[in-house]
Amino acid sequence: MLFVIGISLIWALRPVRPNVSIVFLGYTNNPSGTQFAQFAVTNLNTDTAQIYLPFIITQKVETFSYGYTVPRQYFFNTMLPGGANKQFSFPAPTNQSQWKLQLNCYPLVGIRHVIRNASALVMIHLNRQFRTMPYFLESKWIRGNSNITNNASSEGTPN
Numbered sequence: 001m002l003f004v005i006g007i008s009l010i011w012a013l014r015p016v017r018p019n020v021s022i023v024f025l026g027y028t029n030n031p032s033g034t035q036f037a038q039f040a041v042t043n044l045n046t047d048t049a050q051i052y053l054p055f056i057i058t059q060k061v062e063t064f065s066y067g068y069t070v071p072r073q074y075f076f077n078t079m080l081p082g083g084a085n086k087q088f089s090f091p092a093p094t095n096q097s098q099w100k101l102q103l104n105c106y107p108l109v110g111i112r113h114v115i116r117n118a119s120a121l122v123m124i125h126l127n128r129q130f131r132t133m134p135y136f137l138e139s140k141w142i143r144g145n146s147n148i149t150n151n152a153s154s155e156g157t158p159n
Helices: 001-012 108-124
Strands: 019-029 036-043 048-062 064-069 077-081 085-093 097-107 135-138 154-158
Touching: 001 077, 001 108, 019 097, 019 135, 036 048, 048 085, 077 085
Parallel strands: none
Antiparallel strands: 019 036, 019 154, 036 085, 048 064, 048 077, 048 097, 097 135
């Protein structure tokens, strides 16, 4: 009976898909002349979300994305409280007619998150298929930087 209650509690406390906005702010140059893409990420939830590992998608075929991670010095792993935003930039993809940004996001929902993680440690030993995976959030497709305009924007929504 206690086992059934525990499993029910884990199911009821599962993470919900985060509501995070990814906005392309435009292209800019750094002092050395390298072109950078600028983004703003806003957590539209009331709970904190962990956002990390930016990935550039250059082509998407059915369920598989082709692309690459941004250079290592531009990686980030941030805890974004509800309602907060963060701006960041990284070198813009070159020789691409279009591309988009993908971020990994894991919702952190207070005590629900603590209980879920504690329960997950037990469940992983009982069932190897139990996993807590991040959500992939993507921006809309962005035009390549051959015709740079600082006014260009693209708002992303979670998939």
